[in-house]
Amino acid sequence: MDWVNALAQGALLGGFYALLAAGLSLMFGVMRIVNLAHGLLAVAGAYVGVVVVEDAGLPLWVALVVAPLVLAGFGYLLQRGFLNRAVDLGGLVPVLVTFGVAVILTNLLQEWFTADSQSLRSGSFGTASVQLADGLSIGLLPAVTGLAGVLVVAALQWFLARTRSGRAMRAASDDPEVARLMGINEKHVYALATAIALATVGLAGVFLGMRTQFTPGYGDLVLIFAFEAVIIGGLGSLWGTLLGGLVLGVTQSLGSQIDPAYGFLIGHLVFLAVLAVRPAGLLPKVAVA
Amino acid sequence: MSLLEITDLRARYGEFQALSGVSLSMEEGGVLAVVGANGAGKTTLLKTIAGIVPVAGGSVVFDGHDLAPLAAHQRTRLGIAVTPEGRRLFPNMTVEENLLVGGHTRRPGVWGLERLYDTFGVVGDIRARLGRHLSGGQQQAVAICRALMSNPKLLMLDEVSLGLAPVVVDQIYATLPTITEQGTTVLLVEQDAGHALAASDHVVCLLEGRTVLSGPSDQVSRADLASAYFGLAPSH
Ligand SMILES: Nc1ncnc2c1ncn2[C@@H]1O[C@H](COP(=O)(O)OP(=O)(O)O)[C@@H](O)[C@H]1O
Numbered sequence: 001m002d003w004v005n006a007l008a009q010g011a012l013l014g015g016f017y018a019l020l021a022a023g024l025s026l027m028f029g030v031m032r033i034v035n036l037a038h039g040l041l042a043v044a045g046a047y048v049g050v051v052v053v054e055d056a057g058l059p060l061w062v063a064l065v066v067a068p069l070v071l072a073g074f075g076y077l078l079q080r081g082f083l084n085r086a087v088d089l090g091g092l093v094p095v096l097v098t099f100g101v102a103v104i105l106t107n108l109l110q111e112w113f114t115a116d117s118q119s120l121r122s123g124s125f126g127t128a129s130v131q132l133a134d135g136l137s138i139g140l141l142p143a144v145t146g147l148a149g150v151l152v153v154a155a156l157q158w159f160l161a162r163t164r165s166g167r168a169m170r171a172a173s174d175d176p177e178v179a180r181l182m183g184i185n186e187k188h189v190y191a192l193a194t195a196i197a198l199a200t201v202g203l204a205g206v207f208l209g210m211r212t213q214f215t216p217g218y219g220d221l222v223l224i225f226a227f228e229a230v231i232i233g234g235l236g237s238l239w240g241t242l243l244g245g246l247v248l249g250v251t252q253s254l255g256s257q258i259d260p261a262y263g264f265l266i267g268h269l270v271f272l273a274v275l276a277v278r279p280a281g282l283l284p285k286v287a288v289a
Numbered sequence: 290m291s292l293l294e295i296t297d298l299r300a301r302y303g304e305f306q307a308l309s310g311v312s313l314s315m316e317e318g319g320v321l322a323v324v325g326a327n328g329a330g331k332t333t334l335l336k337t338i339a340g341i342v343p344v345a346g347g348s349v350v351f352d353g354h355d356l357a358p359l360a361a362h363q364r365t366r367l368g369i370a371v372t373p374e375g376r377r378l379f380p381n382m383t384v385e386e387n388l389l390v391g392g393h394t395r396r397p398g399v400w401g402l403e404r405l406y407d408t409f410g411v412v413g414d415i416r417a418r419l420g421r422h423l424s425g426g427q428q429q430a431v432a433i434c435r436a437l438m439s440n441p442k443l444l445m446l447d448e449v450s451l452g453l454a455p456v457v458v459d460q461i462y463a464t465l466p467t468i469t470e471q472g473t474t475v476l477l478v479e480q481d482a483g484h485a486l487a488a489s490d491h492v493v494c495l496l497e498g499r500t501v502l503s504g505p506s507d508q509v510s511r512a513d514l515a516s517a518y519f520g521l522a523p524s525h
């Protein structure tokens with residue numbers, strides 16, 4: 001039963017990783033931007049949660065709404081203000097700009113919130129669990145987080161496949177010049193993509209804050225996990241990112257079952273193995289969608 | 290008032306002057322052909338009208354609007370549409386999705402998915418196929434329909450015949466009257482002057498980024514067009 005339990009916990013953790021990684025995957029899929037500020041932005045989402053819940057004393061669900069909105073607004077302005085120009089210049093410029101954003105934001109967060117670790121009090125929501133069988137119990141928070149990951153990936157997928165703006169994003173990703181000829185304002189479409197990506201990051205950040213202690217430096221770890229999920233799944237493929245998150249979560253969890261000290265390491269090793277054997281990932285991108 | 294009035298238009302790629310003095314005028318309705326050798330600047334002209342290449346001098350006035358300050362998507366809204374050279378369908382999208390992207394900016398008019406499927410039966414038959422799985426002729430038909438989705442006033446076709454079998458080219462050209470009947474004006478670009486002359490009522494010839502000849506298609510002599518096309522001295 002220990003193993004079944006580890007598998008279940010790993011799958012839920014995987015959903016959380018997919019939630020953390022979805023925005024990274026979307027920005028890469030649409031604009032080929034590798035967003036090095038991604039992990040830090042998740043942490044920024046957690047800090048928005050701190051302001052809403054700890055400072056303003058509002059309920060948790062408000063943070064789950066406000067953080068995505070704040071990050072989406074930031075994402076739109078960031079894309080229109082800096083990243084669009086960086087994308088035009090091409091090469092390493094976009095990556096370097098996101099690196100710069102990460103550095104500046106880290107400093108700002110340290111300035112505003114200090115480097116001390118914090119967390120979001122999640123009360124009974126954080127501790128409640130359901131005993132499914134002897135030795136198999138599922139926590140409410142991990143279950144909701146994991147489910148949120150699956151729902152976010154499915155929603156993004158639906159958005160790209162079925163909506164006017166989603167199709168415009170795929171068109172601009174496939175052939176920006178022809179997209180412009182079709183009347184698509186690619187600057188706006190890119191900004192929309194970043195806004196949506198960062199909204200999912202903001203949501204992930206609030207869950208992160210409920211699950212763990214964090215500091216402004218915690219973004220590095222988030223970036224690594226998100227990166228691994230995206231690469232394992234296949235660059236630019238959202239279902240792939242979900243699969244990558246699950247693979248990472250399950251291997252970490254099963255690894256910890258073997259030896260608690262080695263969970264993360266085994267996750268990294270699986271990541272390396274996928275890179276070596278299937279560098280394009282498990283579900284390599286055919287379409288953005 | 291003419292639909293499109295281009296005066297002494299210039300355009301550059303960096304230092305390279307690709308258009309150095311193009312002038313032409315188009316009335317509403319009908320078909321204008323722009324011919325010229327490879328590299329004459331035909332595609333650049335279309336891209337400058339569409340807003341992909343900036344206007345570096347001279348003027349482009351469309352339907353009373355100066356186009357120079359407008360972005361490409363704003364020009365689409367005014368009623369300009371293009372089928373680009375090489376078709377360039379979105380390869381990972383179905384035919385129907387390609388059309389829907391073409392209709393990103395919907396202007397009022399007769400063209401829509403159902404109407405296009407009715408009128409261009411071949412396109413209706415392949416609506417679920419991916420762009421990258423189509424033959425050249427199918428791609429071209431889809432590319433034209435995609436441009437029609439916005440119900441443009443001006444449809445610009447860049448080398449529709451390129452790389453297609455002669456029967457397919459005839460089929461594509463045979464659809465032009467259907468398009469102009471709905472009030473869309475057509476500007477078509479061709480390297481091959483034969484088809485262009487037959488299908489148009491006005492012809493303009495470009496040579497090294499300049500207009501070197503223009504006139505009604507049935508009055509321009511083959512000899513004059515040939516010498517303009519190749520940059521030879523007039524034969525008389
Ligand atoms: N993106 C570009 N960058 C630099 N030069 C270009 C570019 N596109 C076209 N040119 C040059 O501009 C000239 C006109 O090209 P083009 O408009 O494509 O001609 P055409 O369509 O008549 O064959 C050619 O000399 C071509 O090499």
Ligand SMILES: [Mg+2]
Pocket residue numbers: 331332333374448
């Ligand atoms: Mg050309």
